[in-house]
Amino acid sequence: MKEGKIAAVGRRPDLTTAPDGSEVVDTGGKTIMPGLMNSHAHLSWDGIHELSQQSMFDAPEIRAYKAAGNMLKSLRAGITLVRDLGVHDANLFTKQAVAQGIFPGPRLLVSGESIIQTGGHTYWVCREASGADEMRRAVRDQVKRGADLIKIMACHDTLEFTDDELHAVIDEAHRNRLPITAHATYNNCIKRVAEFGIDCIEHGGSMTDETIGILLDRKLPIVTTFSALVIQANEEIARRFGIPEWKIAERKRAVADKARFDGLVRAAKAGVPIVFGTDAGSPAVEHDRIVPELGFMVEVGVCPDNMDALRAITAVAAVLNGLGEDLGTLEAGKRADLIVVDGQPDRDLAALERVGMTFIDGKRMY
Template identity: 30%
Template sequence: MKKTFTVGLLLALAGTTFAQKTYIQCGTLIDTRNEVMNKEMTIVVEKNKVVEVKKGYQKGDANDVVINLKNKYVMPGLIDMHVHIESQTAKDQFQKRIQYSSADVAFESAKYAKITLMAGFTTVRDLGGSNVNISLRGAINRGSAIGPRIFTSGKTIATTGGHGDPSNGLGPNYTFSNEEVMNGVVNSPEEARQAVRQRYQDGADWIKITATGGVLSIAKNGKGPQFQDDELKALIETAKDYGFKVAAHAHGADGMKRALRAGVTTIEHGSFLDDECIALFIEKGAYLVPTIIAGKTASDSAKIPGYYHPFVVKKALETGVMIQEAFARAYKAGVNICFGTDAGVYPHGYNAKEFVYMTEAGMPMMKALKAATITNAKVLDMENELGAIEPGKFADIIAVDADPVKDLTTMMNVGFVMKDGVVYKNQ
């Protein structure tokens, strides 16, 4: 019996194909968790996971793959906590929103997703579009499309006439093709609960609400609060019941305070925050997602005649001035900061320019890189899978030519991109 078992085991081993590993030789490996740079390191990848991180340049066995990044600065794949993968700024964007079918949007989304991945952003959180980005998430996960790992809120939840109401700018004769709540327009605690449950049925990962007016919506007020306390309470309680965290778009201070008191996880933009807002951020442990690049881009676009509706122009010019200053105040005061850009308000692929604006406002580059990796992974509840190059985590790895702490512009030219153990770019 013992002899039979031994022979059987040898035959089984003889027919086994051992898993091929990839050895990535790194000139400098940036550890964003500990904020240090380690010279001459090797990352060992098997399938879609990091299995080892070793000192020195290692090669493995004869059948293993070796990637030479000895002259590169290597770091974890970046995470953008605020994108709109379905659209991109353009003078005729409003017209496209009316004319495009969901199929048109899907094709555009696939293009923007690939651009984003090639820019070094291996994971994104999409905060407001249609169910197209839920489908795109699935297509990327299946390998049917190329793009970053997507966490999506699906449709934004808004109030009638509020930022996120899809009928804004369409006139009084416009009627929804679906029930209002399916489009995310709510006007009571009960409708707020129903909207959250609909997002759960749709397959969303997060809930996104518009706690205040917005810049690009065709409406006069971009600051005022747009949810009542009882609506926020119902919405966030229901979100927690269904396992959701809540992201709140908020420019004005009053709406920001309501959202923070109600228990949102992240505030997007925060353009006109005040000292009381900052105190609430710290008390509640909430995170600010600054999106400085979006504010600056919208302000620049507003100076182009006819680019935006007149309502939008005034708001964009005002917000563009304030958004970086608000971030500076929040960071200096000790508010938790995520890296997020509002991609789509500016052309996709330029996400890394946010690093420039964050450092201009006083955040050291290594801290900004940490926000785009370690911090964002934590907020996504993916700290065991994403955000660092460590054994057991997904092999999301990028590389640039220069030291990003000394040369911020290098982040705009990511030369190597690996996501889930697959190399998508190696220049």
Template identity: 70%
Template sequence: MPEPAAWRYDKITKPMFDVPAEHVILVGRVLTMAGDVFEDGFVEMMDGKITAVGERGRLGAGDAAGEAGAAGEADTAGEAGVVVEHTGGTIMPGLINSHAHLNWDGIHDLARQSMDDPRPISAFKAAANMLKSLRAGVTMVRDLGFHDMNLFSKQAVAQGIFPGPRLKVCGAAIIQTGGHTYWVCREASGADEMRRAVREQVRGGADLIKIMACHDTLEFTDEELAAVIDEAHRNGLPVTAHATYDACIERVARFGVDCIEHGGSMSEETVALLLEKEIPIVTTFAPLVQQSQPDIARRFGIPEWKIEERKKAVADPTRYEGLVRAARAGVSIVFGTDAGSPAVEHDVIAPELAHMVKVGVCENALDALASITVRAAKVSRMEHLVGTLEEGKAADVIVVDGRPDEDLFALDRVQTTFVEGRRMHG
């Protein structure tokens, strides 16, 4: 394991935001995402863990949880004074956004924010977006870079300086000098400098390494690409690659990355390679979807020519053929929104999921929910802890007004969010 980041050695006398883990029983419809749906069920949480989940009848008819209660009603039952909440909604695992940028505000130009925002302003934007994420039911964010600012977001949450979701962060994304989005990445040239760039993110406490592998052309020499992937793996970190067309996707998969961001056109041979190496794809349709809707796009200052371009692109089925082919072949498709992009604020969830179903990379609403829970947990190597409602797992739980496995836009009505049993919203 790498040496811990320097802040890990800090002595924290008391967190600034010391939200206690509750002992609570949530009663309602339970969508476990582990195969079970309990139409009249419960989830019990204590000490940050899920201690029981199942049919409400298991609780016994004599206690308050076993009796019918009005939606939103809270009771106290038992000697321990456990709170029982009759939610009237669907109880399900917390949502995971596997591609987001907390320091981008979802409104303004990305390059200008990246070059012009003072670092304190970037920090405030991340704080605001963590709150937006929690209110949208997002209990874990995989932040894929804005310089190295996500390292400080991670520290702030871990040390109780600011309330936020769980964070998996890459530090600064790594790019060849002058490469795609060089203005927000760690530039490097040559194999040795690539290794240095990886080690800098490791030293800062990164959970993964992100590389920008292409734009209009392939980026990195073979020696550079091999070095950045090898150095990450030597330090025990996975590598994810921005890769948007077949030649790039095939190349980074062959060189050994662990995940593909965005995806795009893919040959049968590339799909087979992804399957062989068990490499997932995190799709990010939200910028396209949001910017193609004039009533939304105009509020964010998207120019008319861009709206027309996006409308044509979103309606073009050939744009999705590679991703659909991969999904049908069995490649794991995972939810991400590229949150922070213009018109994609950090509480935009349902439009991405709905589009995943519409274009065919997810079979139905339940499969789309798997992409934002159980499959997303696996991408971040957290499936042992989160992603499903099962006894012994962390109490990352949300309550939704409605049935999101039937209507994905029910996720616009998140009533309550718990992270590790701590009530962060509602």
């Protein structure tokens, strides 16, 4: 590493002399790989308490403490970039704290407040707006305060936003040269936001071949987030976090029913980019839990093998986040965001639970 970048890559016998000014770190024969990226997380949710209660009753100062602790957890888990999709506007200040050197953290891409129609999905933690003009104002407020991207909640049980509102919020994001992503969990919603010009799908769900074709034509990725299902279906973990028995039973049925993931699997096999995200901060989904998501991505078939899952959390994630030229792979000249792991994650994903070192820009963060 030299000046925050990877100076050279190769086999140890071929790198007998370190480039001038570079730092040499002996990893003891452990695996060196690119830093991990969680492309769907909420740093100011703690993974313990019910989401609406945290959102309505946590003071801003408490959100700040939660984000600080969760950034440390992320670094210890080898996460060098977090795409924070909002708990009110807390992530804007989290990013400022890291940028100013007040607190150590991963690279942050933040959405500010997620934007919803008045009374829409998770209204208690988002920016409500009604009408096209209010949608544009909501976007401009996030831009003014330093957001890197815009997020909307496009559906829950029903489709949200009028056509005019959906057009306005997407157009205003693009006019300000920001990408915009949508919470979209079933076919009609995914198809609608794709046709209106969204840049990314969060969660995903059932999809027809026609919808998959639209995603392919427009080169739209999906950030899958299986962790809440998978972790809450684990009885021992779920009970420790106070998940009620009816919810555990529901999650176990969902995980066992692989047919419910058919749309995502067909999309992945067709070539739709699949990106790693955990929805970290959701109940029982702590910010250092990486392996359950990766393992289920392989198990359910959105990733054919461990290496493909590892690409979803590194190289493919870097492209989604507009950083493919600088991050995501170990190549000379790229930023030195890398981790050292005890084991071989391509053979056993559980090795990622044994991160020994985390570097960002060549600086050791853990």
